Amino acid sequence: MTEAxxxxxxxxxxxxxxxxxxxALFSSIGEGAISTDKFGKITRVNRAGAEMLGFSENELVGxxxxxKIVAIGLDDQPINLIxxxxxxxxxxxxxxxxKAYYRRKSGDKIAVAITASPILLRGKPLGAIEVFRDxxxxxxxxxxxxxxxxxxxxxxxxxxxxxxxxxxxxxxGYMGKLNASQKKALNTIIAASARMNELISxxxxxxxxESGSIAVTPKVLHLDKLAEEVVxxxxxxxxxxxxxxxTATKGKGSTSLKSDALIVKEIMTNLTSNAIKYTPDSGSxxxxxxxxxxxxxxxxxxxxxxIPKYSQNQVFSKFFRAQNIVxxxxxGTGLGLxxxxxxxxxxxxxxxxxSEEGKGTTFxxxxxxxxxxxxx
Amino acid sequence: xxxxLVVEDDKDLNKAYCIILRHEGHEVAEAFDGQEALDKLxxxxxxxILLDLLMPVMGxxxxxxxxxxxxxxxSVKVLIFTNMENSPEVAEAYKLGAQRCIIKSWTxxxxxxxxxxxTLKPSPAKKPALAPAKSKARKTS
Numbered sequence: 001m002t003e004a005x006x007x008x009x010x011x012x013x014x015x016x017x018x019x020x021x022x023x024a025l026f027s028s029i030g031e032g033a034i035s036t037d038k039f040g041k042i043t044r045v046n047r048a049g050a051e052m053l054g055f056s057e058n059e060l061v062g063x064x065x066x067x068k069i070v071a072i073g074l075d076d077q078p079i080n081l082i083x084x085x086x087x088x089x090x091x092x093x094x095x096x097x098x099k100a101y102y103r104r105k106s107g108d109k110i111a112v113a114i115t116a117s118p119i120l121l122r123g124k125p126l127g128a129i130e131v132f133r134d135x136x137x138x139x140x141x142x143x144x145x146x147x148x149x150x151x152x153x154x155x156x157x158x159x160x161x162x163x164x165x166x167x168x169x170x171x172x173g174y175m176g177k178l179n180a181s182q183k184k185a186l187n188t189i190i191a192a193s194a195r196m197n198e199l200i201s202x203x204x205x206x207x208x209x210e211s212g213s214i215a216v217t218p219k220v221l222h223l224d225k226l227a228e229e230v231v232x233x234x235x236x237x238x239x240x241x242x243x244x245x246x247t248a249t250k251g252k253g254s255t256s257l258k259s260d261a262l263i264v265k266e267i268m269t270n271l272t273s274n275a276i277k278y279t280p281d282s283g284s285x286x287x288x289x290x291x292x293x294x295x296x297x298x299x300x301x302x303x304x305x306x307i308p309k310y311s312q313n314q315v316f317s318k319f320f321r322a323q324n325i326v327x328x329x330x331x332g333t334g335l336g337l338x339x340x341x342x343x344x345x346x347x348x349x350x351x352x353x354x355s356e357e358g359k360g361t362t363f364x365x366x367x368x369x370x371x372x373x374x375x376x
Numbered sequence: 377x378x379x380x381l382v383v384e385d386d387k388d389l390n391k392a393y394c395i396i397l398r399h400e401g402h403e404v405a406e407a408f409d410g411q412e413a414l415d416k417l418x419x420x421x422x423x424x425i426l427l428d429l430l431m432p433v434m435g436x437x438x439x440x441x442x443x444x445x446x447x448x449x450x451s452v453k454v455l456i457f458t459n460m461e462n463s464p465e466v467a468e469a470y471k472l473g474a475q476r477c478i479i480k481s482w483t484x485x486x487x488x489x490x491x492x493x494x495t496l497k498p499s500p501a502k503k504p505a506l507a508p509a510k511s512k513a514r515k516t517s
C-alpha cells in the first residue's frame with residue numbers, strides 16, 4: 001500500500017475559506033445540483049434542485065439517492081439504479097450526460113437533462129455529483145414544432161392532391177377525349193406534381209430529423225407485420241413496373257422488439273420505394289426479416305441497377321446520387337438514404353449495404369432488441 | 377357494384393372521388409365531415425366508407441370512435457384516405473377498425489378504383505360462420 005492509499009478518502013479543503021467558496025458555488029448554480037457519497041447517500045443539494053424535485057433541502061440530505069429521487073425512462077418505467085447517470089458516473093469514473101424524467105414529491109414528473117460526474121480523490125471515487133436542468137418547456141416547444149411540421153405537411157399536400165387527381169382524371173378521359181399533345185402536356189404536370197410530392201415528404205422528414213423534433217415512442221412492435229404493411233402499401237407502385245414485391249421471415253426467434261413503429265415503417269418504406277425506383281421493369285424487391293439473438297435485421301434486396309463501387313462510400317451523404325442512376329433518372333433528391341441513416345441512428349440501430357452494379361443492391365438495417373431510449 | 381360513402385372536407389377532392397367511383401358504376405353519397413356522415417348514414421347504408429382523417433366539426437378518428445368502433449357496423453369496410461403519412465392518427469385508425477390507408481397525394485384515380493375494389497373483396501381468411509352470406513356477396517377465390 002502506498003502512502004497515498006493510506007490517506008483518508010475524504011475531500012480535504014485546505015481552509016474554511018475554500019470550503020465556504022465551494023458551498024457558495026454549489027448553492028449558486030441556477031440548475032439543480034446534488035452530490036452523494038460512495039454509498040449513494042445525498043450529502044448536499046442546492047435550493048434549485050430541491051425546488052425542482054418538490055422537496056425541502058433537509059428532506060433530501062442524508063437520504064439514499066434512489067429512495068428519494070425516482071428516474072423514469074420514456075417508456076414510463078423506473079430506470080434501474082445501475083443505469084442512472086449518477087451511478088454510471090461513479091462506477092465508470094467518467095462524466096455522463098443523459099435525459100430522463102424525475103418523479104417529483106407530488107407524484108408528477110419533469111423532463112430533465114442530467115450531467116453526472118464522479119468525485120475523485122487521487123483516482124479513487126468518493127461519490128458523485130449531478131447537475132440537472134428542467135427541460136419541460138423545451139420539450140413542449142419541440143412537440144409544437146413537430147405538430148406544426150405535421151400540419152404543414154398536410155396543408156401543402158391537400159392542394160397537390162387536387163392537382164394530381166384532376167390531372168389524372170383528364171388524362172384518363174373522365175372529362176372527354178384528348179389528343180396526343182394534350183395528353184403529353186398532362187403527363188408533364190403529373191410527373192412534376194409527383195416530384196413535388198416526394199420533395200415535400202422528404203424535406204419535411206429531414207426538417208424533423210435535423211431539428212431533433214422526431215419524437216421516439218417506443219412500443220412493442222412486430223417487424224414482420226410492419227414489413228407486410230409496407231409491401232401492401234407499395235404494391236401499386238411495384239405493380240406499375242411489374243416488379244415482384246414480397247416479404248419473408250428467415251430464421252428462428254421472435255420478430256418483436258421495442259422501438260418506434262412509425263419511424264421503423266418510414267425506414268422500411270424509404271428503402272423499399274428506393275429499391276422499386278432503381279430496379280428495372282419486371283425485376284424483384286424482397287423484404288427479409290431476420291431475427292437474431294440481440295437484434296433483428298431487415299434486408300431490402302433488389303435486382304436493380306446497383307451502386308458503382310467508386311461511389312459506395314458516399315451513399316449516406318446528403319444529396320448523393322449515383323452516376324449510373326443520374327443518367328437514367330433525374331427525379332431523385334439524393335436525400336432518401338441520408339434520411340434513412342439518420343432515422344436508424346435515432347433508434348440506436350445500424351445500417352449497411354452491399355451492391356454490385358448491374359446485379360442489385362441489398363440494404364440491411366438492424367435494431368437492437370434491448371435499447372434504452374433517451375428523451376430527444 | 378357497391379354503395380360508397382365519401383367523407384372528405386375538400387370540396388374539389390370530394391367531387392373528384394365521387395366522379396371516379398360513379399364512373400366505376402358504384403352508388404355514391406358524399407359528406408364533408410364526420411357529423412354529416414353520421415346524418416347521411418341514417419338513410420344511406422354503404423358497403424364501404426372512404427374516410428378522410430383531418431376534417432372540421434368531426435374528424436375521421438372521432439367518426440370511427442362514434443360509429444364504427446362499437447362494431448355495430450363490422451360488415452362495412454373503411455378505407456382511410458389521408459395526407460398524414462406515417463402519422464399516429466393513421467395507426468389509431470387501424471386500431472379503430474379501418475381496413476386500409478391510402479395517401480391521397482400518391483394515389484391516381486385508377487389506383488383509387490383498384491384499391492376500392494380490392495378492399496371490397498371479402499377477406500379470404502374469414503370463416504364462413506363469421507361472415508354470413510350477404511345478398512351482394514361475391515365469390516371467394
